[in-house]
Amino acid sequence: MSADACVIRTRGLTKRYGHVLAVDGVDLDVRAGDTYGFLGPNGSGKTTVVRMLLGLVFATAGEIEVLGVPVPKRVGEVLPHIGALVEGPSAYGHLSGRRNLSLLDATGHPGPRRTRAERVDAVLDRVGLGGIDSRPVKAYSLGMRQRLGLAAALLSPPTLLILDEPTNGLDPRGIQEVRELLAELNAAGTTVFLSSHLLAEVEATCRRVGIIDRGRLLLEESMDNLRAPTGRILVHTPDVDRAHALLDGRVVERTAERLAVRADDPAALTAQLVGAGLRVTGVAVERRTLEEVVLGVVGAGSDRVDRR
């Protein structure tokens, strides 16, 4: 597979439940080696798309290709190469985490029985559950269940990881660990498709972003492009008045200690200010945050029901 080959490719993907259009003409392109953030408010159709990619839900119209294979027609061929976490982890509550994983390992495309315990231990170590005892899963905390779900997704080393809200229920340290794990896997060649409504999550993990709202893909762009400089530089200085006078005409916004200046080169701007004997406490190129981008294109989430 060449470097820019599509790992996930959908064309006109549409799903209709009764007269509700859950997913409407979505064209996704996820390339090999991507960390792809699939962003959208609750109820925007993220999970339905994920389920269609995995052959759980059948599309009303459109085409899906995953790892070069048409889905759902030949989904059985690609699923062994996919690890997934769909809408939260699940396990048999009356069995231990280890037992759950070895049952899972024995189903589908079972690995050799002799090395089953080793494989299970390896993924448990990977997600930070190496020292887990034989407590049943129903006694696990939400964070532990989430880790167990990740372990299950990694059980047969995947070339594509499809994760739906993977850090749900984890504490800050846990979130950090999962980010590191994903970065590690990605560095080793795993493509990561991360579906989330958490901007910070996507911003911290992903290099490409697709934004979906009310079933429509609104944009698909690299994170660098989204966060390209806005052409403004933010200058922090205690001498706001003098700086304003010096840069008059280029100042677009002014607060007590900060000026927004239309300029491209922060070094030149700093040199100019310092050269004029002004004190400068900070200079930064203004970039749009992902939040601004998202709020710019997305309407209210579908969990909000306004009076008409």
Added chain:
Amino acid sequence: MILVELSKMLRRPRTWATVLLLCALPTLVAIFVAARNIGPRPGEGPAFLSAVLNNGTLYPAAALAIILPIFLPVAVALMAGESIAGEATAGTLRYLLIRPVGRTRLLVAKLVSVVVFVLGSVVIVALVSLLVGVSLLGGQRGSVVSVSGVDLTPTQVVGRMVLTVGYIGVSMIGVAAIALFLSTCTDSTPGAALGALAGLVTSQVLVTLEAASPVGPYLPTRYWLAWIDLFRDPILWRQVERGFALQLVYGAVFLGLAWANFSSKDITS
């Protein structure tokens, strides 16, 4: 996959609780009968119960007659109703399917484990009640008299008990298939189990209803008691054969429906 399903079933406390309950009822009846030494008069009460006072080795037949009308079908309906719906409720169905376990394979594995459960529990009930019967009601006091009034040799009794266990297992195919089909329709185990039981109750009511006699031969519970004919001498095969064929038809139809529904269904659980 089949082995995994079986191991899951055997590791479930619920499975063993069900088997225990199935054994408990005949044991309770045996205790009462033995303590007071009063059996129902011949022709009344569960089949064979009057005969076991003479001979405890016949107690398995009586035990099966006791659990057959309600206990066993309820257990089977729960087990089969749980098969797919239970995985859906637990959220594990989606992870099984993306593992991937093919939908048809999963259905077959579930079916096999239900069949194993039915046969296993019938055999266990038969063995436990044999033990209970012999220890509480005594062993070979009198010879075993067949329903036709002729004596049966011990080998004949064993052979017919085996046939009975098999026939009762087959009798449950209909319920199991209906419950399995409903289990693919809903994410609620009680929904699927109760749906199948509702069908059975309807069938049992209609069987006794004179006015419903035109549909009688096609009702799933119509030939459930035909195994009593296995204790006649010579064995009367006609009803047993019909019951067997009828259950196979019910099984084929509802398993076909279950497969058609499950393989084309959106999994949103």
